[in-house]
Amino acid sequence: MNFSQAEFSASYGTFNQLPPSDRMEIAFSGRSNVGKSSLINRLFGRKNLARVSAVPGKTATINFYRLENINFVDLPGYGYAKVSKADIKRWRELIGGYLGDGERDLALVMQLIDMRHPPTKDDLNMIDFLIDSGIPFIVVLTKADKLNKTERAKRTEAFKTELPSCEGLTVVEFSAVTDEGVGQLREIVGEIAGQ
DSSP, X not given: OOGGGOEEEEEESSGGGOOOOXXXXXXXXXXXXXXXXXXXXXXXXXXXXXXXXXXXXXXXXXXXXXXXXXXXXXXXXXXXXXXXXXXXXXXXXXXXXXXXXXXXXXEEEEEEEETTSOOOHHHHHHHHHHHHHTOOEEEEEEOGGGSXXXXXXXXXXXXXXXXXXXXXXXXXEOOTTTOTTHHHHHHHHHXXXXX
C-alpha cells in the first residue's frame, strides 16, 4: 500500500450530507487539538494533506481521504468549550450519527489521546461507546515526544488503570515529530486492508 497516494476526497458539515459508505472506512477520533491532522499527515507521509491548526476546534467537518480501497475519516475534535452550543450540538450529531450508523463499513477507529494527560471524561465516554457498540478500535497516545523517559514510564503505567479494559487494548505510542508509531499504524492499516 502506497500511503503517499492518499487524496482528500470530501468534507461534510452535517450527518445528512454523508454519502452512503461505498468502501471500508478507518476513522480518527479524539478531543480537539489532540493531533489528528498531524497523525494523518505523518501516516500518509504528506505535509499538508490534513490542515493542522494551533487553534482547537478548527476541524468542524467530517473529512474523507481516499487511498486504494479505503476511506480514512477525520472526525471533528470533541470537548472544546470555546465554541457555540449550536456548534457543539451539530458536532455531537455529526460524530454520533457517523459512529452510530450501522450501514457504514467501519473497520476501525483510531482513538487518539494526548499521552501527557489522563484521558478526559469525553475520551472515556467515547471508548465506552466504542466498546458498547462493538466497533473495533485502537488507542493512539499522541505527543509522545513531549515526555522524557521517566514521565513516559509514569504515564504508560497510569493508563493501565485510567483506560477501561486496558489490558485487552492495542495501544500505540505516537509522535508526529519523531515518526514513532507510524510504522506500527501502517502495519495495522495494511492488515485491515488485507495487504
